[in-house]
Amino acid sequence: MEQDYKPQEIEAKWQKKWNESRVFEAEPDDREKFFITIPYPYLNGNLHAGHTRTFTIGDVVARHKRMLGYNVLYPMGFHVTGTPIVGLAELIASRDPQTMDVYERLHGIPGDILPTLDTPEKIVDYFKVESEKAMRMIGYSIDWRRKFTTTDATYKKFIEWQYTRLEEKGLIVKGSHPVKWCPNDNNPVEDHDILHGEEATIVDYTLVKFRYKDLVLPCATLRPETTFGVTNLWINPNVDYVKARVEKEGIVEYWVVSKEAYRKLTFTDREVEYVEDMPAKDIIGIMLTNPVTGDEVISLPASFVKPGNGSGIVMSVPAHAPFDYLALRDLYDADLSEFGITKDLREIALISLIKVPEFGEFPAKEIVENMGVKSQTDPKAEEATKIVYRREFHGGVLKEITGKYKDYPVSKIKDVLTQDLIGKNVGEVFYEFSEPVVCRCGTPCVVNMVKGQWFLNYSNPGWKAKVYKCLSQMRIIPAEYRVEFENKVDWLKDKACARRKGLGTLLPFDKEWLIESLGDSTIYMCYYIAAKFIERGDLKKEQLSLSFFDYVFFGKGSSAEVEEETSIAPEVLEEIRRDFTYWYPVDLRSSGKDLVPNHLLFFLFHHVALFDEELWPRALAVNGFVSLEGQKMSKSKGPILTLESAVSEYGADITRMYILSTAEQTQDADWQTAGVDSARRQVDRFYYFARDLIRSEERSDIGTELKQIDRWMLSRMQYHIRETNIALDAIQTRNAIQNSFFLLFNDLRWYQRRGGKALLYYVLDNWVRLMAPFTPHLCEEIWEAMDHEEPISFAQYPLYNEDLIDEGAELAEELVKNTLGDVEEIIRVTRMDPEKIYLYTAPAWKNEAVKCACEMQAEGSLEVGTLIKALMSNPEMKRFGKEIPKFVQKLIPELKSGGAERYGAVVGMEMEEKALLEEATAFLEHEIGCSVEVQSADNPEYDPEKKTRFAEPLRPAIYIEKKKEE
RNA sequence: GCGAGGGUUGCCGAGUGGUUAAAGGCGAUGGGCUCAAGAUCCAUUCCCGCAGGGGUUCAAGGGUUCGACUCCCUUCCCUCGCACCA
Structure with missing residues (x-):
């Protein structure tokens, strides 16, 4: 590893390796598969911070699942259907000042290229290259062989097939629908055409x-x-x-x-x-x-x-x-x-x-x-x-x-x-x-019925019923969104699915119309499977007949029949069919929450309409938006932060770490420079810790005798491993990073402070794997430096091991930590300069009393009166008769309010408390800066201020002797 | 208006009936280390406290409970969606 952390160098190195070794090009095998998809981006600009969040979440899930042993397919395509790209081409062609400024300055398009992007085709060709470049730069584990754009001739064949089949099922109908209309312009008004009443419905x-x-x-x-x-x-x-x-x-x-x-x-x-x-x-x-x-x-x-x-x-x-x-x-x-x-x-x-x-x-x-x-x-x-x-x-x-x-x-x-x-x-x-609407031209608008329109018949009760069924079998992440989805299914009405303008595919049964862009992006996940073969040159546009798609996606007909019609080799057909049955259904579709009432809904509707139940999607996840320093982003007006510029400035791993940890799931994230700087420092610390440890040539052997602090570290790490896995499964990246990074790091600091050393290398080995989905490049670099041959991207993700949980060790560390805290507090409050610290462990009778109380709690008979009586009946205890009631009155509420478990553990270790503190004496002396002596409250040798009476189990009494004035 | 989600200590945010004055991060303050550092380590960061303690808090008000940030009711405020647009 290099002396200094240079993100860009490390990242370029690993991206090159991943690309050359084709590790993320997924092929069916005997592992369990996981098919994750994120809605492809719409190419009327460069990818920005919002995409960065959604796609990075997808990549983290993909990487996590891969490390859990799944065969993961994470593909990506490009959406270009519809009018905005056409609109953008017109604006560029006419040199619209705002557009030129925003696209040159904020989207980062070179000034000599921008004016040339004056047709939709050129825009698509430009942004699809830039977008792929950006996604590679940030290290997404995408299988790039499957990319496509929605205006590819082959994709259009696919959409024609989809709509032909939908129409046959009677799900596309003709009718009228109401639109906001300006009688003066004789045109529908869109939101940006409205002077007053943008809010009107x-x-x-x-x-x-x-x-x-x-x-x-x-x-x-x-x-x-x-x-x-x-x-x-x-x-x-x-x-x-x-x-x-x-x-x-x-x-x-x-x-x-x-x-x-x-x-x-x-x-x-x-x-x-x-x-x-x-x-x-x-x-x-x-x-x-x-x-x-x-x-x-x-x-x-x-x-x-x-x-x-x-x-x-x-x-x-x-x-x-x-x-x-x-x-x-x-x-x-x-x-x-x-x-x-x-x-x-x-x-x-x-x-x-x-x-x-x-x-x-x-x-x-x-x-x-x-x-x-x-x-x-x-x-x-x-x-x-x-x-x-x-x-x-x-x-x-x-x-x-x-x-x-x-x-x-x-x-x-x-x-x-x-x-x-x-x-x-x-x-x-x-x-x-709902309120008056006035057009930009000043004319009051009316509701006009557009006649002869093609609709997707989403209001069809039978269709909706299937979607409800599908939803009920799906995992929705987060769970609160289930009701939101159900409401939206209920609310959805017939939707116009064709328009006159824009890019896209002609409606196969009415060539006057183009299929609307939300309608041609509903089941394309299956197209990723065919796309690989198209790219390989196995399939030509003319060969993509209805029967071809029927065979590979529906399993209808036979390869021989399809071959006869299309002359595609039967082996190829069967391979595509095999791939499809292996990868489908979609295991998870994850997206921004703005797509809930439209795309994600249509995704479900079309799947249930066309596919058999076992091919319906398994899970949906949604995440929040990203704003920039408190401001909403806008592709066309700014502000906007492109993925490319973020990665160029901060590096991929830091950008990933920041975007994943700044907000959880459906919460909106605000991109703040101060926050990214802080993320950079965190990643730095990780790098330097790993570098120094690897160079130190200290290695771990967990087979040897472990000290208490080692067992503590192992035990703590299990919690963080468990929480990280749970969080990742629930796609809570912030929580996952909280556990796998911050909390683990804090424990590691305590471990080192307490002199822990034997497990450092072992901890790093686990830690770097825990972090790999979030900061993959850096983790590959460390992993390689640790002499692992295989990439960390395919290493086993750490899993919770209950056998390594050691409650005794945790309790013991808590005792040390609390005792140190108490001593420090006393010194702070009294502002004294300590000469010597005396610690007194609890007298045996108090341990006995706790034990007795725990037993009574277990059988449900614990009351102040009964406990005192029980204790008093013991002649050994009677000597402390004066102190018992006071102690019992304090103890009982703590036990009853849930402290029983903790005290139960005390009982188990009663004999060790003194030994534990004695073992920690050197540490405490070092921390406090004076000598420390441990005595038992049962027979103290020195107790000038009668502090022993405060001693309780797990809470030694403390006497601090002041330094004598010189 | 309808639907969904929220209002927590300087900020970002954990936390859904009891070890909670409330995780973690950021910022701030003090200290260690250092020639030095915006690097790192330690401590503090609601108020009071020269012995580990006490007091007051989780939008506002009311209620349930032995006990509520957590459950119920009312009010106020914020964000998002409400369609042919991706």
Whole structure:
């Protein structure tokens, strides 16, 4: 080993060796396999600190498993499908100043190359080389023979096969979907096109069609079940309404809605035609039919109705909606003759339809009265609405009056009921923004239905059921994310899977469309297996027929049949098939948590759709993001720290160590220069410790007689080994490094301080293997210097050995450590200059008392009274009658609160305590800097201040004699 | 709004009913080593204490318990996701 730690030299050396010896090129053999994959990076920039974290986690798992004896496959590819790369090419071609600056300065693209990257193809070619270079630089144990990009002609054949098979299974359907739309630009708006309302989401209201003669008055609601409790409708007399001809799927109706609502309707998937204005007065005071109950209800005037919300017509459910109740109450004594209404509104009976624990029959009435809400214009009305809504939504169930929906939880009824209403043509879905959205051009946006779109039919209940099943059999890391995944499966709706622009594969059954980029990255892990053969030249693009993929991935047909069609040699076909059956399924897919609601979900959906159950993925893991000195990273605007620049500056091992130890799992990590510097010092210490030890030519022989401190070291190391393995299995890299590095190092320091020497080399041998997954280059270097022939990457990972646990030795060291601590504290507090220290071990009777207490604790009879009695009955003990009660009162709470085990161990070693301290005398003298003498409290030779009475088992009494003033 | 996860001692962060004033790291302070050091080693780092002790803490308030950072309720605050975009 070199005198100085030079990361870059060591790292280049080992990367070259790994590459030349092809050790990470995985081939099937008789070992158990482990197939780990990380989502391939999207190539619209260089790899950055975020990738560094996700990929390094994957590499650590891969290396750990490899050292545990698994045959590990860790492959990598490149994702380039979609629009961002096209967008980037355009920005570079037009020399967009911000883009040029960010990509030259932060992504580190040389100024003479950047302007040449003006087509998507050139960008892909550039970044795929750079990305591989970066991943090699940081030492990932990737099998590079399997790399590909998603625009490779062969990959496109694979995606065509996937979509052909999905379509055959009926999982791809055609339909319409709502998008945010700017009527001025006549285009969908994406988030960066929005002036106001970036936060807006598209909310689906249910339109309930109330009828009056040949007219439909649709009411938009988020709570269609309340239609059962409608007593009347609300029309705003100050709003302009229109009559319109509305046609959908061949059914023609005449609707009355507000002018604003009419405009919104024209963008929906209905044919809408203006007929005439409809004065509000004409539709107030009329009797309409509730389409759900058949009841006749009256329409009444209300000022709270907003023309821009929904249809501008509101159904009134005064039993459950505070606004409705208030508006109705406000009209009780009003003169409505101008609307031709003469009826006494007090006759309108409230209709209750939801049972909720917190309220009685009429929640709205109740809360309005309790809160003292005055009228529909009272601000408190809003608050009352929220409270009732929340209680009913979460805790409410439907009452008898709802017929077959009785006992349905309110939170689950919406979709079911809406579908039923649609089926009877008394309801429709109406999309609306959660808040107003304005386009950059200043035009208010609308929800527009895009027609003829291809969808992945994720809402298919049978499909979802399979995903639930798959999830239930999977390991989710961390476990808290299981519920998150389940919720997202539940929430996922049909997803548009084709678009017009960007890079990608054409939809095989409709060549007008490109497969959307989240849809072509779902089962590509199996493509890694074929990719090796493609790279080797065994397979040509034209040969990759549907039957080829069916055979190698599904096992359908025979190699002979496929050969006949494709003329691929049967041996090759069978080998690919063999490889596939060996490596599949994916044992672990690990990724950033941002991919949970999309990619990881689709990964599951597509696997369960296409593969048999035994090939479904086994485990998912997620990790948090990385920020830079507290700032969010952005590929296009900065700040960004590339993997390449981090490794160039700090070295691979230090970068790995830092990114893995700075945050755990789903927590977000913040990259801070100060933290990396500290990681550098830690790695330095490791290097120098190893270097000095190896040079010292001290070697260990654990076969010889071990001293107590040696047994202690062995024992402590077992805990760290165990914790590290447990942590790595749970992908808690921070915890793993905490144990395998910091805690182990601290113990090693104590070992050396206590004069431990015999096991140093042995400890290093274990330690370097423990650390190998985190800092592989450095560990290879040390390992080699320790004269090992085989690379550490394939050495046995240390495993917990219970036989090496030595509780006695640990307790003994604890005694020494605590005693030293106590002495130091006394010296510090009293600020005395010690001449000599006297330690007094506990008198025999106290040991006896502890023993007795432990026995009583074991049989459950331990009480202050019983213990004192038991002790007093012993004539030997009676001599100490005065001290017993005090000692017992202190002892019992400690024993009862879990100290029994510890005291149990004391009992076992009672005779040794004095010997132990005497053995440590030299150490204590050295540490404290004065002489130390151990005596027994039973017969002290010198005890001027009667300190012996404080002596307890495991806690010797201390007397410190001051240095005499000269 | 809905869903998920959080708020711990200067900072980063362990810790889910009892050896917890609370791991470990960072930073800071003192000391050893050294010509010297941002290298390393030792100690301290909530408050008080000239004998190993005592006091007050884990967002806020309330509750359960012999006992709560840990369990329950309420409130406040923070982060992420909410879709056709990778």
